[in-house]
Amino acid sequence: MQSCQQEKLQSxxxxxxxxxxxxxxxxxxxxxxxxxxxxxxCLVFAELGFSPGSSLAxxxxxxxxxAIPIAVMLPDVKVYAVDAVQKKIRAxxxxxxxxxxxxxYPWHGRAEDFPFTIQHSxxxxxxxLRVLWDWHTHAATPxxxxxxxKGGDMSREQEDLAAAYxxxxxxxxxxxxxxxxxxxxxxxxxxxxxxxxxxxxxREPSAQ
Numbered sequence: 001m002q003s004c005q006q007e008k009l010q011s012x013x014x015x016x017x018x019x020x021x022x023x024x025x026x027x028x029x030x031x032x033x034x035x036x037x038x039x040x041x042c043l044v045f046a047e048l049g050f051s052p053g054s055s056l057a058x059x060x061x062x063x064x065x066x067a068i069p070i071a072v073m074l075p076d077v078k079v080y081a082v083d084a085v086q087k088k089i090r091a092x093x094x095x096x097x098x099x100x101x102x103x104x105y106p107w108h109g110r111a112e113d114f115p116f117t118i119q120h121s122x123x124x125x126x127x128x129l130r131v132l133w134d135w136h137t138h139a140a141t142p143x144x145x146x147x148x149x150k151g152g153d154m155s156r157e158q159e160d161l162a163a164a165y166x167x168x169x170x171x172x173x174x175x176x177x178x179x180x181x182x183x184x185x186x187x188x189x190x191x192x193x194x195x196x197x198x199x200x201x202x203r204e205p206s207a208q
Contacts, residue, residue, distance in 0.1 A: 001073070005072050005073060008072045008099050008100075008101075009036075009039055009069065009072055010036070011098070011099060012039060012064070012068055012069075012072070012095060012099060013035040013036040013039055014035075015094075015095050015098060015099075016035045016038075016039075016063055016064075017035050019063070019091050019094075020035075020063070023063070023087055023088065023091055025062055025063030025088060025091060038065055039065070039068075039069050041149070041175070041178060041180070042065050042066035042069040042070070042124065042149070043069055043073065044149070044175050044182055045066045045069070045070050045122050045147060045149075045182075046069060046070050046073035046074055048147055048182070050070075050074055050077045050120060051077075052074075052076035052077065053076060053077075054077055054078070054119045054120065055077065055078035055079075055080070055116075055117075055118045055119055055120075056070070056077065056078070056079060056080070056118055056119065056120040056121055056122055057079075057080040057082050057111075057114060057116075057118050057120075057121045057122070057139060058070070058079065058080065058081050058082060058121070058122050058123065058124075059082055059111050059121060059122070059123040059126050059127070059132060059135050059136075060082070060083055060084075060111070060123060060124075060126030060127065061081035061082055061083045061088070061089075061092060061106075062083060062085075062088055062124075063088060063091060063092065063095075064081055064091075064092045064095055065124050066122055066124050066149070067079050067080070067081035067092070067104060067122075068081070068092070068095060068096075068099070068101065068104065070122070071101045071103050071104040072099070072101065074103075075103055076103070077103060078103055078105065079103055079104050079105065080105045080106075080107050080114075080116065080118065081104060081105065081106045081107065082107050082109070082111055082114055083106075083107075083108065084108070084109060084110050084111075086108050089106045089107070089108040092104075092106040093106045111135040111138075112134075112135065112138060114135070114138065114139050116139065117139060117140070117141065118139050118140050118141070118144065119140060119141050119143070119144040120140065120144045120145055120146070120147065121135065121136045121139070121140055121144070121146050121147075122146070122147045122148065123146070123147075123148040123149070124148070124149045125148065125149055125150055125151070126148075128157050128160065128161075129148070129150075129154075129157040129158065129160070129161040129170075129183065129185065130157070130160045130161045130164050130165070132146055132148055132185075133146060133161060133164075133165055133168060133185055136185070137165075137187075142187060143186075144186070145184050145185065145186040146183075146184070146185040146186070147182055147183070147184050147185075148182070148183050148185075149175070149180055149181075149182060149183075150180060150181060150182075150183050151179055151180035151181070154172075154183070158170060161185070165187075167187050167188040168185050168186070168187060168188075169185070169186055169187070169188055170183060170184070170185055171183070171184040171185075172184075
């Protein structure tokens with residue numbers, strides 16, 4: 001990790017702590033060191049090998065987790081931070097400006113209405129695997145993967161996903177020094193009628 005990246009992540013932790021008092025981006029019981037802990041946990045997403053020039057969406061980004069750590073660590077990847085709660089996207093827009101993250105694109109709205117094409121998507125325990133895969137397949141190119149951070153017993157969620165999407169393949173990767181793991185979901189084959197295409201260059205959204 002470069003020193004400038006480390007400084008941005010530390011600045012982001014302070015911003016989260018300050019804004020959390022008013023906006024409840026994370027639990028208000030979170031201790032000061034806990035904000036940096038949440039960020040460090042999300043760094044696992046930056047190690048997944050997203051290629052320069054690719055794009056991804058973070059479903060239910062909240063206060064920017066994991067979108068902002070990914071944007072800091074992978075400046076050549078387009079990162080959309082998606083959330084239906086306007087006050088949270090307003091905060092993420094502030095964080096984007098204060099941290100100078102031109103590759104971060106906050107977007108306010110429901111995941112089902114997301115208008116851009118992406119290659120991959122990520123989430124930090126925002127919804128069930130089936131719902132997350134619904135959102136992913138709505139927006140992603142067929143060869144893309146969904147990665148989500150989960151913990152606990154996943155058997156019911158895996159069964160629900162398999163029942164709705166028999167061609168979805170699941171792989172679990174344990175996270176070092178954590179009880180959680182990264183779940184990767186991808187299709188065995190592209191859905192009928194979907195063709196891979198390069199995502200359009202996103203327009204810089206106006207602050208909301």
